[in-house]
Amino acid sequence: MTKKNSTLTTNEEKKVLPVSPIVLDHHIKTLAPLLQRWVDSGKISQVNLLTGQKGIGKRAMVHYIAQWLFCSEKENLLSPCQKCSHCLKAQNQSWVDFIEISSSQTNEENLKIEQFRNLKETLGFGAFESPFKIIHIHNAEQLTTQAANSILKLLEEPPPGWLFFITTHDATLLLTTIVSRCQVVRLKPFSVTQIEKILEAHNTPKDRLPVAAKLAQGSYEKAIKLCSQEYWEIRNKFFKSLENPQNEMNLLIDQCAKTPVFFELILDLSENIVEDIITGSNINYDYKNTILKLSKNAEYKLGSLDAVQRFFLELGERIFKARHELETPVNKKLLIQEVLIPWVQLA
Template identity: 30%
Template sequence: MKTMTWTTFSQQPRAAELLHHSLRNDRLAHAYLFTGPKGAGKKQMALHLAKSLFCQEKEADACGACLSCRRIEAGNHPDITVITPDGASIKIDQIRHLQKEMAMRAVESIHKVYILEHVDKMTTQAANSLLKFLEEPPAGVIAMLLTEQSHAILPTILSRCQIIHFSPLSAEAIAEKLVLEGVSAGMARIASHITSNLEEARVLSQAEWFAQLRNVMIQLVQECKQHNSSALYTIHDMLQKSDKLKEELPLFLDLLILWLRDILYVQVDRHAHLINSDQQDVLQGQALIWTKAELLHGIDLVMETKNRIERNANAQLALERLVLQIQEG
């Protein structure tokens, strides 16, 4: 695994620089709240701050190789506690247990760290108990609270934390991370333009059903220009073949929009903008049989169909109507 450093967080430069600067100057706050969308790297940065704090190389960055760094990576460092919701919420017993843990003397350092994930899901009792803990933190204890919904957290808790904002990752950043993890460049690019959530993009890029959904979409676009019933049979077959494919129809339509847009890019010679860059030969062929007006109208029709399906219209009828409208031009 590639060793992470503060420069690894290039998509969150302000957050990384603030924390790194505070660490270098021994000015860490006693409590931070990391807020931002899912997949923006909040937990990774919290763990990296902990690694950098405990790293035995003492360089204000994590070496990734010392015993402390390896223990944190493995999730078994004695001076770090990570708490996640127990079921639907973080309960008061979890906060009480945390307080007991933090009251004990640190084993390997002068510091102890706790990370609370989804802190917005605390029960009222748990939140009030945490508030008292934040008001009188034990010496050497650093808190990192993580949330996607800071508006759902007690203002009194927010006021006792230094708030660090995380931005959504760009499609390019997500694709780059997926490629580093071994995902093909083509699939990484597609998944990263379907969702701005790294975790969701990772799942999509590795899912067989997602690849199958894309193949059906490509086939359907080709058949729509044949002006026969083959496209309708493809829709019927897709809906009958797998409940998963049926569940993911909005995603199917997102893929279709990206594909039609790519055909437009080929027609205007903007190949650098292609999302389906691994299918350039197919796109080149389809660019010869679709007019620009047909593509623009087709994109509008797909968006209308997606809206109907999301409002619980009959999926098969909506898709059949889409095909017929596209074929009519």
């Protein structure tokens, strides 16, 4: 397994509390019925699965729910007081009864069986200072089959007072035997307007804001990343390589093969350019001329508008497939070449 680029994984370890008001307002609408049920019945579901696309704050919401459950002075039924000792500990990530199991702690791409051994050694022990011990399994699609099998029994009959929160962007990548044990909540993506507001609060350069908000397709974390210098440069490089593939494309292929997040960015960008060409959505308005040239070249080379439409629809399908293949142990260099070759043919 290749190691993740360390500069890009540090974000995941960042404090996520307090959750930004826009994110909280958005997700609490989806979560409120479940949380209210817990309050009304006095019974909390012990194994919970939060799904929803990457970068919409699933981890942040697990931390928020944990803080709320630990809070000893809840003012409002669905929000923690932010002042009691439990809330302060949660905000500082000096958790006592909260355990997070994530691949970014080991800088590997998988969640391995060893990461659950320590947890299992505490079987028979309850929480230290709260009524609950909360365990968050982050990006559970990264569980190895062995690791997933090793926790099945624990999820089937969780010890009293233990609450599990499992998060994933794609529940179909989990063992069905895990999903069937869970109370599932699907968190929703954000609107372009909501993402624009979040970007504004992040002091994003104004010229990047409208492009990033649309490109991110509902994920505010993706939008924030897109606006970073590192990502913005990759985007510029991609467009340059579309204008001049002979000089730029190979370098870009190497960069993407080494760094999966850049690969994902290229897939996002390719998908959006396809959309711009087919529907005239003009998401990448700052590269309008490049896109127009691609579309004209396509018409010239393929002969008819119908053929152009077919070409880009097929390319869209290839990109969609590549996204799934990227989750599997494939040769990344070959995969990115396959996605980029049709673009080169158009130049």
